[in-house]
Amino acid sequence: MTSLTETIHARLVEALKPERLEVINESHMHAGHQPGFDGTGESHLRIRIVSAVFAGMPRLARHRTVTDLVRPELERGLHALAIEPAAPGEAIRW
Amino acid sequence: MSGIHEFIDNEVKNNEVVLFMKGTPQFPQCGFSGQVVQILDYLGVGYKGINVLADQEVREGIKTYSNWPTIPQLYVKGEFIGGCDIVREMFQAGELQSHLQNQGIAVRGAA
Numbered sequence: 369m370t371s372l373t374e375t376i377h378a379r380l381v382e383a384l385k386p387e388r389l390e391v392i393n394e395s396h397m398h399a400g401h402q403p404g405f406d407g408t409g410e411s412h413l414r415i416r417i418v419s420a421v422f423a424g425m426p427r428l429a430r431h432r433t434v435t436d437l438v439r440p441e442l443e444r445g446l447h448a449l450a451i452e453p454a455a456p457g458e459a460i461r462w
Numbered sequence: 463m464s465g466i467h468e469f470i471d472n473e474v475k476n477n478e479v480v481l482f483m484k485g486t487p488q489f490p491q492c493g494f495s496g497q498v499v500q501i502l503d504y505l506g507v508g509y510k511g512i513n514v515l516a517d518q519e520v521r522e523g524i525k526t527y528s529n530w531p532t533i534p535q536l537y538v539k540g541e542f543i544g545g546c547d548i549v550r551e552m553f554q555a556g557e558l559q560s561h562l563q564n565q566g567i568a569v570r571g572a573a
Contacts, residue, residue, distance in 0.1 A: 401492070427548050435531050442531045448494065449532055451547055 372410040372446070376438055380417060383437055387456055388418040398448070411447040416462050423455040466523035474537040478567055479509035482524045483534040487511040494546040495534040501553045506570030507562060539565045 377391040392414040399407025415434055422430045430453040435442065438449060454460050463471065474480050479502070485491030487499050487509075502509050514521035514533055521533070528535055528542050536543040538561065543549060552558035559569050 398493075427551065428542070428544055431544065431548060432529070439531070450494075 372441060373413065376413065376415070376441065379437055380415070380434070384417065384419040384421050384433070386417045386419040388416070388460075390414075390416040390462065392416070394450070412450075413446065413448070414450040414452070416452045416460070418454045418456055418458075418460065420456055422453050425455070464523075466519045467527050470520070470523055470527045473510070473512065475540045477510040478539055478565070479507055479562075480512060480537040481509050481534055482512050482514055482520070482537075484513070484515050486513050491515060492533070494532075497546050498534045498536060498549050501549060501558070504570075505553075505559065505562070507567060538562065538567070 371393075373391045373393050377389065380386060380389055380391070393410050393412070394414050395405075395409055395412045396407040398405055398412045405411060415438075417434065421433065425433070431451050434451050434453060435449065438446070442449065452460070452462070481487070481495075481498060481502065483490060483492070483495035483498065485495060487503070490496035490499050499511070512520065514524060524533070524535055525531055530542070530545065532545050534546055534549075536545075536549050543552070543558075543561070549558060552561065562569050
């Protein structure tokens with residue numbers, strides 16, 4: 369079975385042609401944060417992405433570009449999504 | 463505008479700084495909401511915290527009002543600023559401080 373993380377990774381590659389991309393499952397870091405969260409699922413994801421699409425694009429629009437592509441998963445209950453978008457040449461810390 | 467959007471609209475237009483969050487400023491119930499609380503408290507900015515966990519209608523309504531899928535969400539003078547990632551990035555770059563000051567909101571430690 370393809371994981372949520374892999375599905376989203378593939379979709380972002382196709383849509384945004386990133387130079388660099390990491391989709392990280394951080395759910396284990398949130399175990400116990402609420403009753404019912406044991407941290408073994410794919411509830412909390414972090415997306416780190418460098419794409420030319422973001423050049424000259426303001427912050428809100430960068431985030432919306434990514435969240436629009438993850439909307440099906442968000443609507444189906446993906447709980448948290450952290451996003452670190454950058455254009456090529458911008459400082460990143462990963 | 464639906465009832466809940468009207469309620470939200472009223473809150474963001476009648477309070478200079480509004481944070482839609484999980485939990486309260488005194489007791490955040492989510493790490494992302496907690497980070498924004500820490501930043502605003504560090505800057506000494508007065509704000510109204512609205513606990514979306516206390517009202518399912520607000521929790522869903524704020525997502526459609528802002529067209530933003532996650533909580534927390536920060537508003538300054540009726541304008542949507544962003545969620546945790548954006549607020550933190552802006553704070554680290556000094557842009558949050560200058561944006562608040564440009565809006566006439568006092569920031570601690572600022573010139």
